[in-house]
Amino acid sequence: MEKLIKIKSTCVPVNIENIDTDQIIPARFLKATDKKGFGDNLFRDWRYDKEGKLKPEFPLNNPKYKGQILVAGKNFGSGSSREHATWAVAGYGFRGVISSFFADIFKNNALNNGVLPVQVSEVFLKSLFEKIEANPDLEIEVDLEKQVVKMGGMAEHFEINEYKKECLMKGYDDIDYLLNIKDEIEAFEKNRAYFL
Amino acid sequence: MSKKTLFDKIWEAHVVKEIPNGPSVLYIDRQFIHEVTSPQAFDGLRKRGVPVFRPKQTIATADHNTPTINQHLPVKDELSKNQLDKLTQNCNEFGIELYALGHPKNGVVHIIGPELGITLPGSTYVCGDSHTATHGAFGSIAFGIGTSEVEMVLATQCLMQNKPKRMRINVNGKLNKGVTAKDIILYLISKLTTGGGTGYFIEYAGDTIRSLSMEERMTICNMSIEMGARGGLIAPDETTFEYINGREFAPKGEAFEKAVAYWKTLYTDDDAEFDKEYNFDASDIDTMITYGTNPGMGIKITGKIPTVDDFENDSEKNGLLKSLKYMDFHQSEPIMGRKIDYVFIGSCTNGRIEDLRAAAEIIKGRKKADNVTVWIVPGSKMVEKQAIEEGLDKIFKEAGIEMRQPGCSACLAMNDDKIPAGKYSVSTSNRNFEGRQGPGARTLLASPILAAAAAVTGKIVDPKEFL
Numbered sequence: 001m002e003k004l005i006k007i008k009s010t011c012v013p014v015n016i017e018n019i020d021t022d023q024i025i026p027a028r029f030l031k032a033t034d035k036k037g038f039g040d041n042l043f044r045d046w047r048y049d050k051e052g053k054l055k056p057e058f059p060l061n062n063p064k065y066k067g068q069i070l071v072a073g074k075n076f077g078s079g080s081s082r083e084h085a086t087w088a089v090a091g092y093g094f095r096g097v098i099s100s101f102f103a104d105i106f107k108n109n110a111l112n113n114g115v116l117p118v119q120v121s122e123v124f125l126k127s128l129f130e131k132i133e134a135n136p137d138l139e140i141e142v143d144l145e146k147q148v149v150k151m152g153g154m155a156e157h158f159e160i161n162e163y164k165k166e167c168l169m170k171g172y173d174d175i176d177y178l179l180n181i182k183d184e185i186e187a188f189e190k191n192r193a194y195f196l
Numbered sequence: 197m198s199k200k201t202l203f204d205k206i207w208e209a210h211v212v213k214e215i216p217n218g219p220s221v222l223y224i225d226r227q228f229i230h231e232v233t234s235p236q237a238f239d240g241l242r243k244r245g246v247p248v249f250r251p252k253q254t255i256a257t258a259d260h261n262t263p264t265i266n267q268h269l270p271v272k273d274e275l276s277k278n279q280l281d282k283l284t285q286n287c288n289e290f291g292i293e294l295y296a297l298g299h300p301k302n303g304v305v306h307i308i309g310p311e312l313g314i315t316l317p318g319s320t321y322v323c324g325d326s327h328t329a330t331h332g333a334f335g336s337i338a339f340g341i342g343t344s345e346v347e348m349v350l351a352t353q354c355l356m357q358n359k360p361k362r363m364r365i366n367v368n369g370k371l372n373k374g375v376t377a378k379d380i381i382l383y384l385i386s387k388l389t390t391g392g393g394t395g396y397f398i399e400y401a402g403d404t405i406r407s408l409s410m411e412e413r414m415t416i417c418n419m420s421i422e423m424g425a426r427g428g429l430i431a432p433d434e435t436t437f438e439y440i441n442g443r444e445f446a447p448k449g450e451a452f453e454k455a456v457a458y459w460k461t462l463y464t465d466d467d468a469e470f471d472k473e474y475n476f477d478a479s480d481i482d483t484m485i486t487y488g489t490n491p492g493m494g495i496k497i498t499g500k501i502p503t504v505d506d507f508e509n510d511s512e513k514n515g516l517l518k519s520l521k522y523m524d525f526h527q528s529e530p531i532m533g534r535k536i537d538y539v540f541i542g543s544c545t546n547g548r549i550e551d552l553r554a555a556a557e558i559i560k561g562r563k564k565a566d567n568v569t570v571w572i573v574p575g576s577k578m579v580e581k582q583a584i585e586e587g588l589d590k591i592f593k594e595a596g597i598e599m600r601q602p603g604c605s606a607c608l609a610m611n612d613d614k615i616p617a618g619k620y621s622v623s624t625s626n627r628n629f630e631g632r633q634g635p636g637a638r639t640l641l642a643s644p645i646l647a648a649a650a651a652v653t654g655k656i657v658d659p660k661e662f663l
Contacts, residue, residue, distance in 0.1 A: 016518070017511050017512075017514075017515055018390060018391075018490055018515065020490065020627075020629045022608075022627065022629040022630070022631060022632050023629065023630060023631075026631055026635070027608040027609060027610045027632075028609065028610060028614075028635075030232050030260075030261075030610060031232075031261065031273075031275035031276055031278075031279055031610070032275070033235035033236070033239075033278065033279055033282045034235070034236060034239065035236050045630065045631050045635055045636075050617070050635070050636075073511065074391075074511065075390065075391045075394075075424075078390055078391065078424060078490075079326065079421075079627060079629060080325075080326050080340075080608075080627075081233070081324055081325055081326040081328075081340035081341060081342055082232075082233060082324075082342075083233065083236075083324075083342035083343040083344060084343075086342070101391060101394070103391075103394060103424055104360075104394055104395065104424065104426055105326060105340055105341070105342060105421075105426070108341075108342060108345065109342035109343075109344065109345075112342060112344035112345065113344065161217075161218060161219065161358065162217040162218060163215055163217060163218025163219060163356075164218075164219075173344070174344075174345075174348055174355075174356040175240075175244070175344075175347060175348050175351055175352070177356070178221065178348060178351065178352040178354050178356070179244075179246065179351060179352060181212075181213065181221065182249075182352065184212055184213055184221075185212055185221075185223070185249075185352060185353065185354055188212040188223055189223075189353075192223070192225075193209075193318065193319075193455075193458065
């Protein structure tokens, strides 16, 4: 996994609540057997019309907005467990997502792919949307080490599990860790219920 | 000794190791895999050069991306075929039992686990599918995971997990006639909203829940994720043991008796504490249907579509307007009597034999309405076989409905079972998100009996009138 310590970038705002994984990547695009190419279909049915033409009103299609951070409404990533949603977000070029609330599975999937979910307060999120709209060139800084997100004179602390923080900063993943404790897992197995 | 919840008891029995300031290493008794969320996990194993650690503890089925007609013929869609072939290759290479398309044990992953006796109380189950919560109906910890985690479990039979908070939802009292398990869960989601359970594992309790059959309990636990909860569970009892007894992979004879003795210790101790607790009265629950684009947008069948005044903040008001625009519904309209175009009866939520029986009871002696296309899709080959043995397929046929072959089908519309844009579908599945059943499709979630009543009338009706 690529290391992630700090992201400094302009943002793409999608000010919609309850963005579910079917909007992030519709099921009909889940037929690939590798992790590539999902970014092209990120928010597919919001980005493109039936004929496959870009919908100019959708923020991803607005040339004003670009960058490595997606700012989204409350309860981002609800619904399915599909990691393809994270691969789509990452594949499009986002390294972090800021929202006031994340669905659990999306959050785990993001962390396992080096995409940082940054949970901020609703008040902070509201001002972020306002500031980005007023000035799309404004840069936001997400400092994982200090657990602070800063933009245009505003700053807010965000929470992240210590272990996950270290994994992201060092580029480690859980499998590396688990493979190293195989003997402990085997010892545990000796005491499992007999009927399993 | 401190008082423990059912969840605590099972969780603690599966912790291999606690990481200071970090997650727990949780042992997973069984993993289910399917064609859509597993190929990248196997690729990961190959890249790392590691085998599957416990191949006998993973069971594979093909379900998400399979046709529901002509399953004996080669799969036409090239990408789907490739995905199915990959699953077969991966299972062969890594030594995993696969119930491929057409296999007598094939079916939707959350239907086959319980019916084969693989799902047992006190155990941990995961699958790269958010409806894994279904298995919690047996008093087990079961939850959906992403593909990186599928790889983790394949490689080590363990997961790194933070312990979720504990919630209990008590439902007590007698259900009104014609009110089903699906109505209970749609009601609960409408009360708690789609984010109300996020960060929690839910225990469903109370005498109403106790009175439900295993299949009904599965319907409830299945949709826990629709409240944002990773999973939901119900303490095992005689209903559970009776269901398990005699199933193919369940312990037999003395082993079964011993297992039952242990399973009987799996309950929440009196005075155990929950981080959150809700109480509901069963008599308040009526037949439910959704009107919007998330499963929390449910109302009573006799109710009216809400107005912006029913919501407090602007974002909720905007959410309602966005949903109604997509659905082409209007504020304060009644939902009953609206014409619909499609009916889907199936999925891991409502694709079991009791669901098909309930639908058949309403369809029997009636005809499918001319304006409706009806897809009845059994959840597994075993459900299909039983439905045929009981003559349910004939009842459907006489009404003008051809029962299809098992699979996830129109629940997520990865295969050809797509609802066309703009069409209304009364569906027994679990999600009504925009485009879930096909681009532009408009989904109304409901119980199998409501769906069956819609199939024979061509509109949204109260199924209680048909009972």
